Amino acid sequence: MSEMKKISKKDIMNFKKLELERQKVIHDFNLKPIVTDYFVNDLVYKLHPDIQFVKVLEVIKESDDVKTFVIGPDIDKGTNNLAYFKAGQCISACVKIGVGIYQRPYTISCSPKNALDNKYTITIKRRDNGIVSNYFFDEVDKGYSFSVSAPFGDFCYSSIRDENHVIALAEDSGIIPFVSMAEAIYDGIEDFNLTIIYAGKTKNDLIFREKLDNIICKLEKVNVIYILSEENDNEFLNGLIDKEIIEQYKKEYNSFFVCGSLNFYAYINEILKEFNLPKKYIRHGLFMGEIELDNYNEYKLTVLTDSEEFHLKCNEKKTLLQTMEESGIIVPNKCHVGECGYCRSKLISGKIKTFDENIRAANEIHNYIHPCCSFPLSDITIKLTN
Ligand code: FES
Structure with missing residues (x-):
């Protein structure tokens, strides 16, 4: 076994000398402060x-x-x-x-x-x-x-995902996102072809006509077809949006953007099924108002939080979020279309109907729902998780 070498006085002196040299190198080095204020962080916060x-x-x-x-x-x-x-x-x-x-x-x-x-x-x-x-x-x-909030949502044109011709199917105030898109095309911010088929009961329901007509006059990329279901006027088509009208304006490749009430979504989805399109070519915006039902059932809604239990009445016309809000229960929420996940809650018991296109498989397996787009079909118990 080799004998351990003893540390000599000379070793200690050399080490001290080394330490001084090291400190001098550090001191002489032109240290700049570490950058924490990156331009990109500033930009992200602004956006x-x-x-x-x-x-x-x-x-x-x-x-x-x-x-x-x-x-x-x-x-x-x-x-x-x-x-x-x-x-x-x-x-x-x-x-x-x-x-x-x-x-x-x-x-x-x-x-x-x-x-x-x-x-x-x-x-x-x-x-x-x-x-x-x-x-x-x-x-x-x-x-x-x-x-x-900051602007959010995915109901926007994307040149990577969408076809260059967008057919926008709008009902009533569902025209709003398409007015923004038409103006963005006019301003040169977006670059795609937009055909808007815009349905309302009467002329008064068709808002932003002047703005849209001005754009169509100056720009070939945007076209608007107005349809009235409860008023006859030679300037407008009469009736409802149907397969024939869509066929008339369809190009070889199209993306469909739909915006209106939930009843309108259900109606249009039935028509679009006939075109056998992959899911990615049909997009839905925010839905407007309550679901319209002539007859609807009322149920009990029990809401559990970590410390409280609330007993409310709900019905098939209103989302669970609407019912909770009207009763003064604070539920974090933002998008109302199942996108942001803020209102995510656990369904403890009961049956719901949902138009949530964003619900993930894991949520379904573990019974998580988005009350912002869930309607009751029985008595319901949910636990708020956010
Ligand atoms: S409010 Fe966004 S998921 Fe419900």
């Missing part, structure tokens, strides 16, 4: 702020029951600039009405170019029982201050 405080700059009456609110940043509350968005995206508006705090997604109805001038417009239709839409319609005026 996706947590919250934006806004003020109403102008209110425009579009029809007897539709108003457009022009909004800009509320500098007094710390928002200096509005985040950019893609045509077809929404913002979630958060407003206090009475004792309740409500969040509702609204599609931005102008061109993304307006965001560069620090303006968005949201267009809101008054609806029976629409707590937030009626509040906006009746109470909100110039100077009103509220908060909105």
Whole structure:
């Protein structure tokens, strides 16, 4: 066994010398502070702020029951600039009405170019029982201050995913995302061909006609076909959107974007089935209002949180989220189409009907649902998880 070498006095002196030399090298090295403020972080925050405080700059009456609110940043509350968005995206508006705090997604109805001038417009239709839409319609005026989320949503054109010809099928205020898309094409921000087939009961239901007609006059890439179901007028087609009309405007390759009520989705989906399209070519926007049913059943809804239990009445016409909100239960939410996952809850018992296209297999296996797009089909018990 070799004997361990003893540390000598000379070794200690050499080590001390080495340490001094090392300190000198570190000291002489031109150390720059570590960069933590990356340009890209700044850009990400500008594009996706947590919250934006806004003020109403102008209110425009579009029809007897539709108003457009022009909004800009509320500098007094710390928002200096509005985040950019893609045509077809929404913002979630958060407003206090009475004792309740409500969040509702609204599609931005102008061109993304307006965001560069620090303006968005949201267009809101008054609806029976629409707590937030009626509040906006009746109470909100110039100077009103509220908060909105960053723009979000996937109901936008993507040159990678979508065909270059988009057939937009719109009902009533479902036209809003397509107005934004048409303006974005006009402004040179988007580059695709857009044929809008726009259905309403009467001429009064067809908002933004002047704006759309102006664009069609100047641009070949955008075309609009108006259809009235309850009024005869030679300037418009009469009846309902059907396979023949779609056939007439279809090109060889098309993507279909659909926006309207849930009943409209069900009706259009039946027609589109006949074209045998892969799922990716049919996209749905926000649905408008409640589901329309002549007869509907009422059920019991039990909501569990970590510390409380609530017993409510629900029915087949309203989403579980709407029922909870109206009872003052605070449920995180943003998109109302199953996209953001904020309202995700566990279904403990009961049967639901959902139009959620975003529900993942894992959620289904473990019984997680999105109350924002779930309607009861029996008594329900859910546990809030967020
Ligand atoms: S609010 Fe976004 S998933 Fe329900």
